[in-house]
Amino acid sequence: MSALPAVLLDALRARFGERCATSEAVRLQHGRDESSFAPVPPDAVVFAQSTDDVAATVTLCHRHRVPVIAFGTGTSLEGHLHAVRGGISLDLSGMNRVLAVRAGDLDASVEAGVTRKQLNASLRDTGLFFPIDPGADASLGGMAATRASGTNAVRYGTMRESVLGMTVVLADGRVIRTGSRAKKSSAGYDLTRLMIGSEGTLGIITELTVRLYPLPEAISSAVCAFPSIAAAVDSVIETIQIGVPVARIELLDALAIRAINRHSKTSLREAPTLFFEFHGSPAGVTEQARTVQEIAAGHGGMDFEWADKPEDRSRLWQARHDAYYACLGLRPGARSLTTDVCVPISRLADCIAETVADIEKSRLVAPLLGHVGDGNFHLLLLADPDSTGEIERAHAFSQRLVERAIGMEGTCTGEHGVGRGKRKYLELEHGVAALDVMRTIKRALDPDDILNPGKVLPDLP
Known part of the structure; x- marks a missing residue:
C-alpha cells in the first residue's frame, strides 16, 4: 500500500492516468542504480513527457510536502535516485527530443x-x-x-x-x-x-x-602496457606537463585488463596499461602519437599499438567502456563499492602508489582504472555482500582513500557526484563555513526539503 496521501495520489492519477504507476516492479526499477546500496523504491512513479508535466508534479508534491526524485537512465553510482524518504520518482526518460x-x-x-x-x-x-x-x-x-x-x-x-x-x-x-x-x-x-x-x-x-x-579531421587511438603502475602514471604526468593535447588517457591495472580480456575476448598484455586517443589534423595526430610513444618508451612502455580505422578504435574503446561490467565478472555475486577520487596531476603518482599499497594490505579485490589525464581514478571494491568483514574493510579503505585525496588538495568525487555515499566527506573537503553556505542555498530554494532529500548535504542540524 502506498504511503502517499490519498488526495495526492488521486490528483496524480487524474492528471497522468496510466503514466502514474504504483506497481511493485516499476517502483523497484526506479529505486535501484549501479551503486553498492540496496534498492530503495519510491511510493509511485510519474512518467513525464514535458516541462509542464514536471511542473505539475512538483507543484502537487510541494503542496503536500512529498519528496520528488528525478530519474533519468538509472546509471548513477552513489544512490542518487533512491527514495530514502519515500515520495515520487519523476521519470524523465520520455522527454527525449x-x-x-x-x-x-x-x-x-x-x-x-x-x-x-x-x-x-x-x-x-x-x-x-x-x-x-x-x-x-x-x-x-x-x-x-x-x-x-x-x-x-x-x-x-x-x-x-x-x-x-x-x-x-x-x-x-x-x-x-x-x-x-x-x-x-x-x-x-x-x-x-x-x-x-x-x-x-x-x-x-x-x-x-x-x-x-x-569532429576532428583525424582521430588515432593507441594502447601501451607498462612494467608497473608507477611507470604508467609517470608517462601520463610527463605527457600532460609538456603540453601534448591528448584527447583521452585512461589507465587500467593488470587486474582490470585481465577482466577485460575475459569479458571482451581481447588479448591485451595483462599489465598496467594506458589507452590514448589523439584528435586533430592527420599530421598533428601523428606527431602527438609519436611524442607519446617516445615518452612511454622512456618509462618502459611495451606493445605500443596504434589504431586509425574507426572500427578498430571503436573496438578498443568499447573494451574500455565495458571495464566496469568486466570487473564485476571477477567475483560473480559480489557488490562493487566504486570509488571516485581526483587529485592535482602532480600528486597523482603519490596518491596511486599509496592506494595500491593500501589495497594489498587490506586484502581486497579492487581493480583500478581511471581518467588519469585529469588526475581522476577509480577502484571497484568487489566485496561479498554476505560478508560483514569484507564490507567493513571495503568501507574503511574507501574512507582512507578519500581522506588521502583530500589531504593532497583533491576531492572525494571527480565525476560520480555525492549522492548518499559521499555526504559525510563534504565538511572535510569544504569546511564548516562553506557547508553552511550550501545549506543556506538549499533552504532558500527548497525550504521543505522535498527535492531529492537525503542526498549531497549532510542532514540539516
Whole structure:
C-alpha cells in the first residue's frame, strides 16, 4: 500500500492516468542504480513527457510536502535516485527530443531525457559531436545534475563547461530559464552553474542547451602496457606537463585488463596499461602519437599499438567502456563499492602508489582504472555482500582513500557526484563555513526539503 496521501495520489492519477504507476516492479526499477546500496523504491512513479508535466508534479508534491526524485537512465553510482524518504520518482526518460541543432553556433538544445549517444546520432550529418563521455549512455539531464565528465574531459572539460543554459523546475513548481546561447555573459548570478552538480536537490532540469564541437579531421587511438603502475602514471604526468593535447588517457591495472580480456575476448598484455586517443589534423595526430610513444618508451612502455580505422578504435574503446561490467565478472555475486577520487596531476603518482599499497594490505579485490589525464581514478571494491568483514574493510579503505585525496588538495568525487555515499566527506573537503553556505542555498530554494532529500548535504542540524 502506498504511503502517499490519498488526495495526492488521486490528483496524480487524474492528471497522468496510466503514466502514474504504483506497481511493485516499476517502483523497484526506479529505486535501484549501479551503486553498492540496496534498492530503495519510491511510493509511485510519474512518467513525464514535458516541462509542464514536471511542473505539475512538483507543484502537487510541494503542496503536500512529498519528496520528488528525478530519474533519468538509472546509471548513477552513489544512490542518487533512491527514495530514502519515500515520495515520487519523476521519470524523465520520455522527454527525449532533440529540440534544435544550430551548427553555425556550435550548440544544440535538448530535453533532459536525451542520452549522449542519441544526441551524437542526431549530429551524424552535421560534422559536429558532443564530447562528454562518462561511459554509460546517461541522460544529459542526469549528466548535468551530477556534473559528469569521463574519458574526454582532459581535452574537452566536463558538463560544467558544456552547458550554456537550461530550463529548471523549482521546488514550488515555478519554471526558470538560466543562462543564454551567448558564449559568455556577465549578467547576474550564474544559476546555470549553481544547478550543475546539484543532483536534483535545488531544481529539476528539463531542458538544456549544450556546446558542440567540430569532429576532428583525424582521430588515432593507441594502447601501451607498462612494467608497473608507477611507470604508467609517470608517462601520463610527463605527457600532460609538456603540453601534448591528448584527447583521452585512461589507465587500467593488470587486474582490470585481465577482466577485460575475459569479458571482451581481447588479448591485451595483462599489465598496467594506458589507452590514448589523439584528435586533430592527420599530421598533428601523428606527431602527438609519436611524442607519446617516445615518452612511454622512456618509462618502459611495451606493445605500443596504434589504431586509425574507426572500427578498430571503436573496438578498443568499447573494451574500455565495458571495464566496469568486466570487473564485476571477477567475483560473480559480489557488490562493487566504486570509488571516485581526483587529485592535482602532480600528486597523482603519490596518491596511486599509496592506494595500491593500501589495497594489498587490506586484502581486497579492487581493480583500478581511471581518467588519469585529469588526475581522476577509480577502484571497484568487489566485496561479498554476505560478508560483514569484507564490507567493513571495503568501507574503511574507501574512507582512507578519500581522506588521502583530500589531504593532497583533491576531492572525494571527480565525476560520480555525492549522492548518499559521499555526504559525510563534504565538511572535510569544504569546511564548516562553506557547508553552511550550501545549506543556506538549499533552504532558500527548497525550504521543505522535498527535492531529492537525503542526498549531497549532510542532514540539516
